[in-house]
Amino acid sequence: MTRRISKYKRFMMMNPIIQFFKFIYLSIKVLIVVAGGHGGTRNA
């Protein structure tokens, strides 16, 4: 069954204050994935 976006979830998604903190969290999280590095797979 399809999940729905509840009114509460939508409020959380669009509230600028909550989203400001989310923005900082997301920026760091993305940076961690990017800065997490990369490498080969064949000799791993």
Added chain:
Amino acid sequence: MSKIVVLGAGIAGHVAASHLRRKLSKEHEVVVVSPNGNYQWIPSNIWVGIGRMKPKDILFPLAPLYAKKHIDYKQAKAVSFHPEGDSEENKPYILAEYVTGDQKGTQERVTYDYLINATGPKLNFEATEGLSPGKNKAHSVCTYTHAQEAWIALEGLIKQMKEGKKVRILIGTGHAKSTCQGAAFEYILNVEQELRRHKVRDMAEITWISNEYNLGDFGMDGMLMSYGSNIMKSSEMVEMIFEDRGIKWILGAGVSKVEDGVAHYETLDGSYKKESYDFAMLIPSFSGHGFKAYDRSGDDITDKLFRGFMIVDADYTPKPYEEWSVQDWPETYQNPSYSNIFAPGIAFAPPHSISKPRKSKNGTDITPAPPRTGMPSGITAKLVADNIIEMIKHSNDELHHKGSMGNMGAACIASAGFGMTTGSGVSITTYPIVPDYNKYPDTHGRKLGKTFGTIGLAGHWLKLALHYAFIYKAKMKPFWWLIPE
């Protein structure tokens, strides 16, 4: 002294050229050969296609920047590859043809010690009958000119909707083997939001058409991801978004022909169907540019360099899906026949798709081609540049910098609507890009903490912040290299 020639000034070519220039002393030559005189930040084409940005906001001319940074720039296109030179020219070279100014049409042998082929994809509209940007009411957002034309058409349609016309909008992939579903996904959500902003949403039926087997496949075989405190499939996430936005979907569809306002497609169950529309945006298939290569005596050696895209250190042995592994994917993007030729970004030939290949009952391959998004394009370009720098500095051929898409993460911040307080973004990170089923057998080949999704306003701000950050970086402004690829 070494001469490095970079073909293409897109994300991969420009990243490679700028890092080479920063790290190599001026005695070494860095030459960029690219036909488009502008650098464009392609991800923001989505916003050009809904009229919220102008082409000038997402591009800048390359020539002044390259002149200032001592990068030699030729506004030309590569025509053929001569990795052994020929009877008249001892050094390897590419034949380039100028595309503008007094020199237009003249050809030049551009010799090199190292060659980086970062020519990206050819937008292969011809592979779908009738598909051409701006024709048959079907559009593209793959370049800023296409996106601008799409917006002009969409704006006209919005006017008609305001006058009471009910319309059908079709967005997705325009070929059975298209890639870049992510871009089409962003565009459909942005169009939907713009229609709401213009208060005409109820006048439009919006449909997603795609060669994906499941929603949220994105050419990456879908993802299992953390979503808040839950674990969710990308298919469930996209379905939730489409339901929320009232968007219908058609899956497993290989569009084969486009007529005025009608898209013909075949589905995996073998039926042939059509969908009518008043406005469509269909991503074409991507192909190699059809370059030819010749050896010293002039014999055709195209097979040594290309299989559509450029051959690199991937394992191209044909094998069934069940036997695919991350080890098939390239690590250094070096051509196995000519160790001074590399192909980062979209220009390299992938070993196979990432999504499970599927054929229709009639035998038509309906499988998304593997995406090579901006981040891996930048990362692979930088590691190629770093390897070349080491080869030059240490006069050895060992390649220490490696970056397989099977051991690399990617962030995909998909815009879901423009606006500082009303915008939205679907932020997804994936690690690794190519699923490693041996390492992560229980989580669909990916590491859960690093593979996550979230929806909301913050995603829009992040996408906008990345737009400005990457244009700043591309302009090589102070400390540009601190911004990661």
